[in-house]
Amino acid sequence: MKNIIIIVSLIISSISCNAQNPIINLEDRGGKEQTNAYYKDINNVLNTFEGTWLYTNGATSLKIVLVKKTMYFNGTCYEDIIIGEYQYIRNGVELINTLTSLNDSTIDPYSRGIVGNSIYDNCRFLPVNDCVDGEKRLNLGLVDRLKPFWASLLLHKRVINGQTALRAKIVVNGKTSVNKDEVNPPPRPIPTLPYQGEYILIKQ
Numbered sequence: 001m002k003n004i005i006i007i008v009s010l011i012i013s014s015i016s017c018n019a020q021n022p023i024i025n026l027e028d029r030g031g032k033e034q035t036n037a038y039y040k041d042i043n044n045v046l047n048t049f050e051g052t053w054l055y056t057n058g059a060t061s062l063k064i065v066l067v068k069k070t071m072y073f074n075g076t077c078y079e080d081i082i083i084g085e086y087q088y089i090r091n092g093v094e095l096i097n098t099l100t101s102l103n104d105s106t107i108d109p110y111s112r113g114i115v116g117n118s119i120y121d122n123c124r125f126l127p128v129n130d131c132v133d134g135e136k137r138l139n140l141g142l143v144d145r146l147k148p149f150w151a152s153l154l155l156h157k158r159v160i161n162g163q164t165a166l167r168a169k170i171v172v173n174g175k176t177s178v179n180k181d182e183v184n185p186p187p188r189p190i191p192t193l194p195y196q197g198e199y200i201l202i203k204q
Helices: 004-019
Strands: 023-025 037-042 052-055 060-073 078-091 095-097 114-119 137-143 150-160 163-172 197-203
Touching: 037 060, 052 163, 060 197, 078 137, 150 197
Parallel strands: 023 037, 037 078
Antiparallel strands: 052 060, 052 197, 060 078, 078 095, 078 114, 114 137, 137 150, 150 163, 163 197
């Protein structure tokens, strides 16, 4: 009898948890978050973007490392997200490298160099030159840790010369403000993160 009571209690508890924490496909998220819901990557779209990716062009390179985190609580709801860090070398000079902090579990995901989980299946938002409606594209945030800039990082899965690749489009959005009352305002700094453009990153 005692075992039956325990089993019934567990079933009721499970039903209650599911009722309070509905699972919603991450791709159906929309604009408004439902409190305590779990926006789950049901189709494992994020998995296909995980890994180490490298762009090279002469003495310039961009390396990004992406990792999927599941059921992260953002203060309102739970979500599956991609976090990452990066290294950018331009003309042989390393401008920024956040890769060493990737294994630091004390860093909040939204304080990472790369973070996000917005999935698109159309070409209406910042398409690359070979974008195809219906393909799964991933939009992440890319943060400049050294200067006050941030960018949108749009990733598109590709196969190039038989190699798994990402075509990345980077659009710098954030920039420093200038006081209009200043007679000679200081020049705005140049971002240390990769600037506007498209990059082909090969999976390592």
